[in-house]
Amino acid sequence: MDDKQRQTSSSGGAFPPSAGVKPRGSGGMADSSISARESERPMFSQKLMEEIVHAENVKKALERVEINCGSPGIDEMKVSELRKHLRKNWKTIRSQLLAGTYKPLPLRRVEIPKPDGSGMRKLGIPTVLDRFIQQSVMQVLQEGWDRTFSEHSYGFRPKRSAHQAVAKAQGYLREGYSMVVDLDLEKFFDRVNHDKLMSRLAEKVEDKRVLKLIRAYLNAGVMENGLVRPTEEGTPQGGPLSPLLSNIVLDELDRELERRGHRFVRYADDCNIYVQSERAGLRVMESVKRFITKRLKLKVNESKSAVARPGERKFLGFSFTRSGKEPNRRKIASQALDRFKKTIRVLTNRNRGKSVEQVVQELSTYLHGWGGYFGFCETHWVLAKLDSWIRRRLRCLIWRQWKRCRRRWRELVNRGISKDKAGAIAMSAHGPWKMSHIPIIRIALPNAYFDSLKLPRLEPMGGI
Secondary structure: OOHHHHHHHHOOOOOOOOOOOOOOOOOOOOOOOOOOOOOOOOOEOOOHHHHHOOHHHHHHHHHHHHHHOOOOOOOOOOHHHHHHHHHHHHHHHHHHHHHOOOOOOOEEEEEEEOOOOOOEEEEEEOOHHHHHHHHHHHHHHHHHHHHHOOOOEOOOOOOOOHHHHHHHHHHHHHOOOOEEEEEEEOOHHHHOOHHHHHHHHHHHEOOHHHHHHHHHHHOOOEEEOOEEEOOOOOOOOOOOOHHHHHHHHHHHHHHHHHHOOOEEEEEOOEEEEEEOOHHHHHHHHHHHHHHHHHOOOOOEOOOOOEEEOHHHOOEOOEEEOOOOOOOOOEEEOHHHHHHHHHHHHHHOOHHHOOOHHHHHHHHHHHHHHHHHHHOOOOOHHHHHHHHHHHHHHHHHHHHHHHOOHHHHHHHHHHOOOOHHHHHHHHOOOOOHHHHOOOHHHHHHOOHHHHHHOOOOOOOOOOOO
């Protein structure tokens, strides 16, 4: 790389710096001595758009979009093509943003199955360019807005996680708040009222160009089956800006719950309120439902909301033990376990025509992600049991792949089983699932064999 290339790279590609404007976090705005959460004055200046298109901010946004990757939008531009496109067109795009004339393209509609199998979730995929611009806007808005959000809000926020939300809920249980008001908002992202959202944004944002841009994204429409359908409500899931906008909408709910003195945890549109009795829970449920309906113009999903013991409900994939020496321990919710086993069954299906090495490679990717999240449970015996079950599934798969008696005999002998025992096992009429659990097969295909294939363990000492 020559000196000219190094200079271009260090300044964020083709993105020119914005003269006289510093990005947030580098001295652009002094902290107020008054609590930002209580102050109602605008927190963003009339030059907010200049901060959004600042070279450092857009460089960071580009890197984030490239890391996240994702599918193309309706223009079919790939993430790998974005940097080249910006080098050629950024000057024009930047001018449009500063002039308040930029117009986003409609979203591409895709549907994915919901994790609980209850139907399909509709996503709106912006073009790669619009994802980049949304990311640039989100970074600046979130840095200022996040500090005003409730300490009880954990979703889509820097340095906050689902694990922290679950641990906070567990703390309420151990304080004696043994009933939960489990609220689920019905099709929340599809039903956000645009006028109400823009009103909340205008309370803090003075720059009309930014408000106009966000309104344009909300009203960009969705392309479905070749036709563009207008969007009059909702913040379609799929864009970088949508999670922040959802938190801005639901911050009003957080403030109301705090005003009432409730103990609660909210992660996106999942909100759990902890009370000491069922009677109190029913009263809170009705009161909060009225607030959500009348003030937020949203709807509570009656079929997924309830007042119950926390052990009977799930929160972010976890539940809690109800009895024993240590009640209120974190455990994996039964629905999450069912989804896990369903996925493992698909990956270890003999009809996929893949070698055991290929299957283990796919399992490894899935188990690292799943274990990294659900390893937060406090019932590690469940993880050990799952380890055993996964290895039995693999032994069953291998036994099926060996197919004929002669090959089964040869494979067993090669793995240290005596010829007589190998002959008796190879001729067995039992099915693969039963054979996968007999001692000789476990000796021939021990845990060490699967470890050599780099199959991760959910529980380091789990499985037989």
